[in-house]
Amino acid sequence: xxxxNEMKLEFASRSSNEGFARSSIAxxxxxxxxTISELAxxxxxxxxxxxxxxVHGYSKTLGVISVTAQIFExxxxxxxxxxxCGIPNVDQAMEPLFTTGGEERSGLGFAVMQSxxxxxxxxxxxxxxxxxxxxxxxxPRMSKVGCPS
Amino acid sequence: MGVKITxxxxxxxxxxxxxxxxxxxxxxxxxxDDYITKKRPSTxxxxxxxxxxxxxxxxxxxxxRYKNIKLLGGELWVVGASxxxxxxxxxxxxxxxxxxKEER
Ligand SMILES: Nc1ncnc2c1ncn2[C@@H]1O[C@H](COP(=O)(O)OP(=O)(O)OP(=O)(O)O)[C@@H](O)[C@H]1O
Ligand SMILES: [Mg+2]
Numbered sequence: 001x002x003x004x005n006e007m008k009l010e011f012a013s014r015s016s017n018e019g020f021a022r023s024s025i026a027x028x029x030x031x032x033x034x035t036i037s038e039l040a041x042x043x044x045x046x047x048x049x050x051x052x053x054x055v056h057g058y059s060k061t062l063g064v065i066s067v068t069a070q071i072f073e074x075x076x077x078x079x080x081x082x083x084x085c086g087i088p089n090v091d092q093a094m095e096p097l098f099t100t101g102g103e104e105r106s107g108l109g110f111a112v113m114q115s116x117x118x119x120x121x122x123x124x125x126x127x128x129x130x131x132x133x134x135x136x137x138x139x140p141r142m143s144k145v146g147c148p149s
Numbered sequence: 150m151g152v153k154i155t156x157x158x159x160x161x162x163x164x165x166x167x168x169x170x171x172x173x174x175x176x177x178x179x180x181x182d183d184y185i186t187k188k189r190p191s192t193x194x195x196x197x198x199x200x201x202x203x204x205x206x207x208x209x210x211x212x213x214r215y216k217n218i219k220l221l222g223g224e225l226w227v228v229g230a231s232x233x234x235x236x237x238x239x240x241x242x243x244x245x246x247x248x249x250k251e252e253r
Binding site: 103112 | 168171174203213237241
């Protein structure tokens with residue numbers, strides 16, 4: 001299916017860009033007229049995925065993170081990609097509370113993405129990098145307020 | 150974004166403001182840890198009333214401060230959490246620590 005609109009962002013893996021990334025995606029997705037809570041879900045999921053690139057993917061280096069968003073009639077697909085260290089075992093990484101991040105990390109990033117989005121897919125290769133694909137259905141406003149179509 | 154810490158007798162309140170993510174959590178964490186190590190309050194309130202956004206970094210922030218204040222013999226309460234903040238706290242199982250309070 002062809003998207004209605006698309007965008008791509010590339011930025012350095014500095015933690016100060018976490019806010020920039022989630023706000024930019026939220027601004028772009030706003031054209032689908034999502035509810036405040038749908039938008040908050042997307043911002044949180046993007047924040048988790050981007051933070052993972054910075055904290056884990058590029059833990060010892062500075063690299064480039066790319067985020068793309070595609071908008072369909074009632075769906076948004078967001079891809080967050082790094083070319084960092086990769087994940088040796090994706091299934092294990094996605095288990096709630098699993099973390100390699102030490103004291104201040106809780107191992108909940110993937111659990112939050114899964115709970116806030118309709119679909120979360122991860123592909124990763126050691127030393128090549130990681131791509132996280134986040135999808136969410138945005139219910140058209142007309143049916144939200146119950147207008148007859 | 151940031152944190153304002155105020156003391157009232159043996160109790161102190163850390164008023165968190167703005168967005169809590171991995172970037173801002175670092176500064177907030179350092180400010181609070183500094184404060185509690187010096188002042189040793191018996192009770193630390195983490196006030197989320199002015200937080201507009203929080204991701205899982207907020208859970209690490211709460212967990213870490215909980216451990217630290219316990220080591221100093223104090224207790225921690227989380228107050229003023231919005232519905233979206235509560236959703237993430239619920240997902241984390243932090244509720245089981247019994248630190249959630251509606252108001253202080
Ligand atoms: N982009 C990535 N590159 C390399 N490893 C990753 C990446 N994303 C996730 N991981 C691995 O998956 C684990 C789980 O990620 P998740 O986001 O669920 O938790 P966390 O980041 O450790 O903690 P939290 O997100 O709660 O702060 C990480 O600890 C890390 O080992
Ligand atoms: Mg994470």
